[in-house]
Amino acid sequence: MRPALQLGVLVAAVVVAVVLWPGLAGAYPQFQISRSQTCTDCHLSPAGGGPLRENGLIVAESLSQFGTPPEFFYGAIPAPSWLVLGGELRGASGYIQSPEKLLASFPMQIEATARAAFGPGLSLQVTAGPRISEVGKESKTFAWSREHFLMWQQDPDASTGLYVRAGRFMPVFGLRLVEHPTYIRRWGGTPLYGETYGLAVEYIDPRFEGHVTGFIKDPILDTPDHSNGVAGLGEYRINEHLSVGAEGMFTRSTDEKKYRVGALAKLYLDAPELLLSFEGQFMNQLIEPRGAPKQIIAYLLASRFVNPAFLIDLGLGFFDENVQITQLHREAVDLNVHWFATSHVEAIFTGRFETLAFGAGGPNAGYALAQLHYRL
Amino acid sequence: MVRAMVRLALAVSVAAVAVTACTQTDNDRPATVEYITEAILQPSCAQDVCHSSYRREKGYAFDTLEVARPSLMGIVNPCEPDQSLLYTVLTRRIKRMPYDAPLPQKDIDLILLWIQKNANEDLNLQVQCPR
Structure with a gap:
């Protein structure tokens, strides 16, 4: 079967499966695209993720099954207005087939975050915690700060406007999914622990947003990517149900150059109450002295709330590590079921079925994991 | 307008994949x-917590050429390529x-082809295989 036909069959299967998924009428009303929301409506960072604004706290409470007080430690530790405290704990346990069959349990994230506002629109955000240490430097690297950046915001009382960030963070690129095994993160320029030092200029508006980040190879830690580069992303919300975007990234290391261009889209379908998100990237990698694999990385994600506290994601990933060579593509079907139990506790089932060279008899792999996420 | 844009995007995507599918070759990449x-080891094996310069799981790192060369020297055997640790672990x-x-x-x-043909020279192993 040719890749075009394989891709078409898989896309159709995902869309049909999700549309037919049983659902309740009372879908969560604050679906991002259906309400023209931006990440900054809920989060303090223009990239999304991390500490929540007041609106984010309200959403966390109203979304959860047993709406507990959403503040840091349930509001038991009051903080001054200039200080926001938070943190994340995550762990997972389950079954992995690669194709060897394994049972595994592992911590994923133990991090605390503090964000202090000072001066006219200035703030400092630091996220720190333990991590797997660097070989040979165990005593110095068992803990680290994954993110730390200084931010200037044009209007500190609003969630829109101009932002400038300098420090260590992940460049804004792609759909910005939490799940790092998704192809658009792992091979799409934002891998796990891909944060590095950079300078970002970002503009957020309810109708459009733009992010440009220049970044350098981390001069302190050996990170998975050893490149300097620049990344840009722009997104325009055509109406309350549809947004489109474009992205590009150039990176250069001592061994190679990578050029990425991509497109993004989010479409909210009223009748099935379904959000479709898509990202497709084309990457040209130039390897010295010869070799220039051209890659396609794509992800289609269908998301639906089946109850205010349950979110189901069904995703289809496609990655071709060299489009000029046959049978180097892989496909993945991801299923995530999120249960927002309380304002702080999220239980997630995450499963993946992955094929190599689908239709050509390649091996399969996958996992089924139960994940627990606690937001401090 | 929205429908037209979606149709255009779909048409471009399908055309791109179709063109790609029609121009593919078997496996003529540089060994x-x-x-x-x-193209292979860095993206697949050098994730941060695995064979990166930072973690060096089992002593091997593949995230740059500088660290990959010494790592590969110990796990390829040009005289018996299919007995190389690099090949057997895969x-x-x-x-x-x-x-x-x-x-x-x-x-x-x-990778097997590279071990057979070029690893000896690429890694400067200076191995003399018995004939």
């Missing part, structure tokens, strides 16, 4: 240490690497 490292049933998802067979074939 060089640079290509093996940057093909065995137990503790197969990468542990989260196997490599495509064509990548494994290219």
Whole structure:
């Protein structure tokens, strides 16, 4: 079967499966695209993720099954207005087939975050915690700060406007999914622990947003990517149900150059109450002295709330590590079921079925994991 | 307008994939240490917590050519390519690497070809195989 036909069959299967998924009428009303929301409506960072604004706290409470007080430690530790405290704990346990069959349990994230506002629109955000240490430097690297950046915001009382960030963070690129095994993160320029030092200029508006980040190879830690580069992303919300975007990234290391261009889209379908998100990237990698694999990385994600506290994601990933060579593509079907139990506790089932060279008899792999996420 | 844009995007996507499918070749990629490292080992094996310079799981790192060369020197055997540790860990049933998802067979074939033809010179191993 040719890749075009394989891709078409898989896309159709995902869309049909999700549309037919049983659902309740009372879908969560604050679906991002259906309400023209931006990440900054809920989060303090223009990239999304991390500490929540007041609106984010309200959403966390109203979304959860047993709406507990959403503040840091349930509001038991009051903080001054200039200080926001938070943190994340995550762990997972389950079954992995690669194709060897394994049972595994592992911590994923133990991090605390503090964000202090000072001066006219200035703030400092630091996220720190333990991590797997660097070989040979165990005593110095068992803990680290994954993110730390200084931010200037044009209007500190609003969630829109101009932002400038300098420090260590992940460049804004792609759909910005939490799940790092998704192809658009792992091979799409934002891998796990891909944060590095950079300078970002970002503009957020309810109708459009733009992010440009220049970044350098981390001069302190050996990170998975050893490149300097620049990344840009722009997104325009055509109406309350549809947004489109474009992205590009150039990176250069001592061994190679990578050029990425991509497109993004989010479409909210009223009748099935379904959000479709898509990202497709084309990457040209130039390897010295010869070799220039051209890659396609794509992800289609269908998301639906089946109850205010349950979110189901069904995703289809496609990655071709060299489009000029046959049978180097892989496909993945991801299923995530999120249960927002309380304002702080999220239980997630995450499963993946992955094929190599689908239709050509390649091996399969996958996992089924139960994940627990606690937001401090 | 929205429907027209969606149709245009779909048409462009389908055309791109179709053109790609029609111009593919079998496996004529460079069997060089640079290509093996940057196109296969770095993206598949050098995740931060695995064979990165930072973590060096089992002592091996593949995220740059500088660290990949010494790592590869100990796990390739140009005289018996299919007995090389690099090849056997990619093909065995137990503790197969990468542990989260196997490599495509064509990548494994290219690695084996590189061990057979070019690893000795690329890594300056100076191995004399018995005839």
